[in-house]
Amino acid sequence: VRRKWRERAREHLDNLAIPPGSLGDLLDLAEQLAAVKQSLKPSVRKKTVVTMAGDHGVTGEGVSAFPREVTLQMVANFVAGGAAINVLAGVAGARVLVVDMGVAADLDNSIKEKILSCKVDYGTRNMAAGPAMTREQAVQSLETGIEIAGRLAGEGVELLATGDMGIGNTTPSSAILAAITGRSAREVTGRGTGVTGDDLENKIRVIQKALEVNNPDPKDPVDVLAKVGGFEIGGIAGLILGAAYHRVPVVVDGFISSAGALLAKSLAPASVDYMIAGHRSMESGHRYMLEELGLKPLLNLNLRLGEGTGAALAMNLVESAAQVINKMLTFEDAGVSRNTPGAPA
């Protein structure tokens, strides 16, 4: 079925009144949207960015340049509307839904009213000393994401984007990348929010240690998530799986979101057909994640913030692709002469 829709979409796109293929990646994206929505008039008008927050016991090992309480402070900033994701989602015409997947503090009621509270636990445990969470908690975080996607699809959301907030969460994301691909801790580890020099060497050692202590099974993504993951990363993986199940395209943000996408792909390889890579992050290991996912990023703006910012910026390109297939005229309809291959005028 999906192949049929791809072919029908391509046939239509090939008839648009432009030199063949001259809208480049936008045409590939339009074809993907048509296949996902099983329609030559795919709509992505109603958009939501889901920003999942969680804390990480591994911050006790000094892997981040920011203190742990910043996760909570940023959730408050999201609710106040003053963060990058609020501003960029606003430009994209998208709603921001903040989810507490595992912030290590009780949130004020004034904040709770404006977010989804799905706390699995008060932060993960230190993965350098043992599993970050139990297998039950890993399943719970995945199921939470799946359920949220289902609820949003039920509300008519036509395009999802993933986002994250969690001080320290490039560390589990790097560990997930290493566990799934077999790459070394050094290859997968980057500067995160800005660690350099000795601190970066320490971060690499911590990730190496977490992998040795836990020995996650690369064939079992739930084991990987439980041993070296995070609650918000599990939530993101679940959100992607739920989006795919409900045939909602999902724009994957940067490094942390792509760690979730790797888990989603491991659990259900076909989910990749529903993913759109929003951008290529500055975080050095992101290129390996994109390779593993087989996705080409839409943007490359040297971002390394998370929150869903790169995905939000890319949503406008997804909207553009949808409108290209919805609204542009063909050669015939526009009364434009075709080229005559091999015999230029």
Added chain:
Amino acid sequence: VRRKWRERAREHLDNLAIPPGSLGDLLDLAEQLAAVKQSLKPSVRKKTVVTMAGDHGVTGEGVSAFPREVTLQMVANFVAGGAAINVLAGVAGARVLVVDMGVAADLDNSIKEKILSCKVDYGTRNMAAGPAMTREQAVQSLETGIEIAGRLAGEGVELLATGDMGIGNTTPSSAILAAITGRSAREVTGRGTGVTGDDLENKIRVIQKALEVNNPDPKDPVDVLAKVGGFEIGGIAGLILGAAYHRVPVVVDGFISSAGALLAKSLAPASVDYMIAGHRSMESGHRYMLEELGLKPLLNLNLRLGEGTGAALAMNLVESAAQVINKMLTFEDAGVSRNTPGAPA
């Protein structure tokens, strides 16, 4: 003055509640907008894409895969609203202003009512046999663009984008690039709308011949425009100069628009400060133009259509950058803890 605004903008951006620099190229763009508008609250809300159309006598040499009448047909398609630029400008919230700079036909009144008629002549002459236009016509096309920018600035337009339509116009654009940079015809020539093999070799020979026959003076951009340019390319160069004069940032589209930008830079080097490169085109010589302009493109989506499409797609990123500096909270205002460099938590 401009440097002062750049410094003030950077100081503000450095205090936003994000890891330093983590919004990457968006921060550079926000800084540029602040300097151009001389304000820490730059607005780019009111947007216009100016798509300039013109015909080219050199099409008689078989340099394009499409017949010359397509220029006129596409102007009609722009007016009907069925072209890519209509759709993409719509997503960007921008108006499309079509300008007849030199289409080789009289336009129907029904079309004329909806565009600007500034026809310099009925297409250029064949530059492989002599100058494409007179020096007076070159000056006229530049002045027309300057005047249009002034009129739009007067109407309150806050962000401009350039666009082009003209069958055969990659040929003069390549010739302008060669004339200004001294690169060979082979280096600067690409496939345009889709010429390959012998046709591509012919196109290279035609460009080589136009340069030999006319010997344009690289130090005199008006001479380059007159001998190997086009009316719409002169109009684009003028539009950029006028935008700079009125301190309106201008998103430069792909290969043809960048040929106009090269002429604008030659005439007034400071105009580059007002330019934003929308994207990197698939047309092979575009990278040399971007190098010469010293601009880093926002998008790289394998586009090669023109019309202003790449610039329109990038307008949303410019809007995003403006809103980042306008609306995001600082560490202090958001109550978020700063990092402590050299001493991670």
